[in-house]
Amino acid sequence: MNVQKLVVALPVALLFAGTGQVQAGPTIEEAFALACVTDKWDVKEPEKGHKLVDYAGRCIDVPDDKSEALTSEDCVGKYEYMPDGSWKGSGTCTRNLKGGDHITDTWEEGSHLKVNVYKTTGGTGKYQGATGGGTYTMDSITDTLGGGRLKGKISLP
Secondary structure, eight states, rough: HHHHHHHHHHHHHHHTTTOOOOOOOOOEEEEEEEEEEEEEEEEEEETTTEEEEEEEEEEEEEETTTTTTTTEEEEEEEEEEEETTTTTEEEEEEEEETSOOOOEEEEEEETOOOSSSEEEEEGGGGGOOEEEEEEEEESSSSEEEEEEEEEEEEEEE
């Protein structure tokens, strides 16, 4: 191909390549109550006052919109408690939706945060490539039971 043909062909190719528009999918507002059980709370104390915890638990998500289905979550994470009383925790949850799709979230808690935060990092089916996030609360009721609320958004690709 000579230079003259390239000068004509390149702008035409760029014109066609640039006409594709990226269209974001719908955004889903989510708000629900959380009812959770702790299945594993394995504490190690490498030094006095410094505790490391391996966590695993399950939750039921009860949507504010009664037309939406209940979902379950399987969560794992790690917590660290420091001698000065500060603490932090982080992990992942997989939401199990009716019909078999899943949504994957990461979460973060700690004394350094004003609110607990989560980020949606993907999923399966229509949630593959989903993003989003929000905030949540969680209050311990007993050593193994907790309850709270979640509010956020999921953006579908």
